[in-house]
Amino acid sequence: MDVGAINCLSYEDFVSVFGNVVERCPIIPAAVWSQRPFPSVAALQAAIFDFIDALPESGKEGILRCHPDLAGKELRGGTLTRESREEQGAAGLDRMDAAEVSRMASLNAQYKERFGFPFVICARASDKAAIAEQMCERLRNAHAQERSRAVEEVKKICRLRLQGLVLTDQINKL
Numbered sequence: 001m002d003v004g005a006i007n008c009l010s011y012e013d014f015v016s017v018f019g020n021v022v023e024r025c026p027i028i029p030a031a032v033w034s035q036r037p038f039p040s041v042a043a044l045q046a047a048i049f050d051f052i053d054a055l056p057e058s059g060k061e062g063i064l065r066c067h068p069d070l071a072g073k074e075l076r077g078g079t080l081t082r083e084s085r086e087e088q089g090a091a092g093l094d095r096m097d098a099a100e101v102s103r104m105a106s107l108n109a110q111y112k113e114r115f116g117f118p119f120v121i122c123a124r125a126s127d128k129a130a131i132a133e134q135m136c137e138r139l140r141n142a143h144a145q146e147r148s149r150a151v152e153e154v155k156k157i158c159r160l161r162l163q164g165l166v167l168t169d170q171i172n173k174l
């Protein structure tokens with residue numbers, strides 16, 4: 001799909017195509033649809049990022065709370081979104097031994113206890129060993145610093161999901 005086709009979408013179709021570029025937050029594409037026509041796919045992405053940046057801190061934390069745990073019960077139960085399942089699979093999180101699963105569960109729990117939202121990282125840009133390391137490291141961050149770090153990861157995930165949905169020639173480049 002190119003930017004011309006994107007600009008022709010009804011809001012129902014737009015939300016159906018872009019509804020999960022931010023995990024389980026279809027309100028974001030539903031909100032930015034009214035800014036069309038977008039001059040480029042990069043402009044669509046910028047509108048999504050601006051919407052996120054304009055949210056109060058509680059709204060940003062709300063977005064983080066829409067993310068499933070990494071290697072958590074949703075992965076085991078098969079209830080992840082398609083995008084999340086593919087990303088967690090790409091990082092090898094669906095192929096962990098019992099010790100790795102239990103370490104990840106303990107880090108997820110410590111992180112949630114400390115910050116009140118789940119650990120979020122762009123799994124496609126990482127792997128299971130690096131993710132566990134990052135969890136340990138980021139657990140030491142201050143709350144506000146960690147919230148903005150996690151939102152940056154949401155944007156990385158969004159960029160890759162958008163890329164997967166659009167053509168990547170000049171005008172559509174991100």
Ligand SMILES: NC(=O)N[C@H]1NC(=O)NC1=O
Binds near residue numbers: 088121122
């Ligand atoms: N918790 C978390 O980071 N979840 C996500 N990361 C990612 O790349 N896809 C997700 O669903």
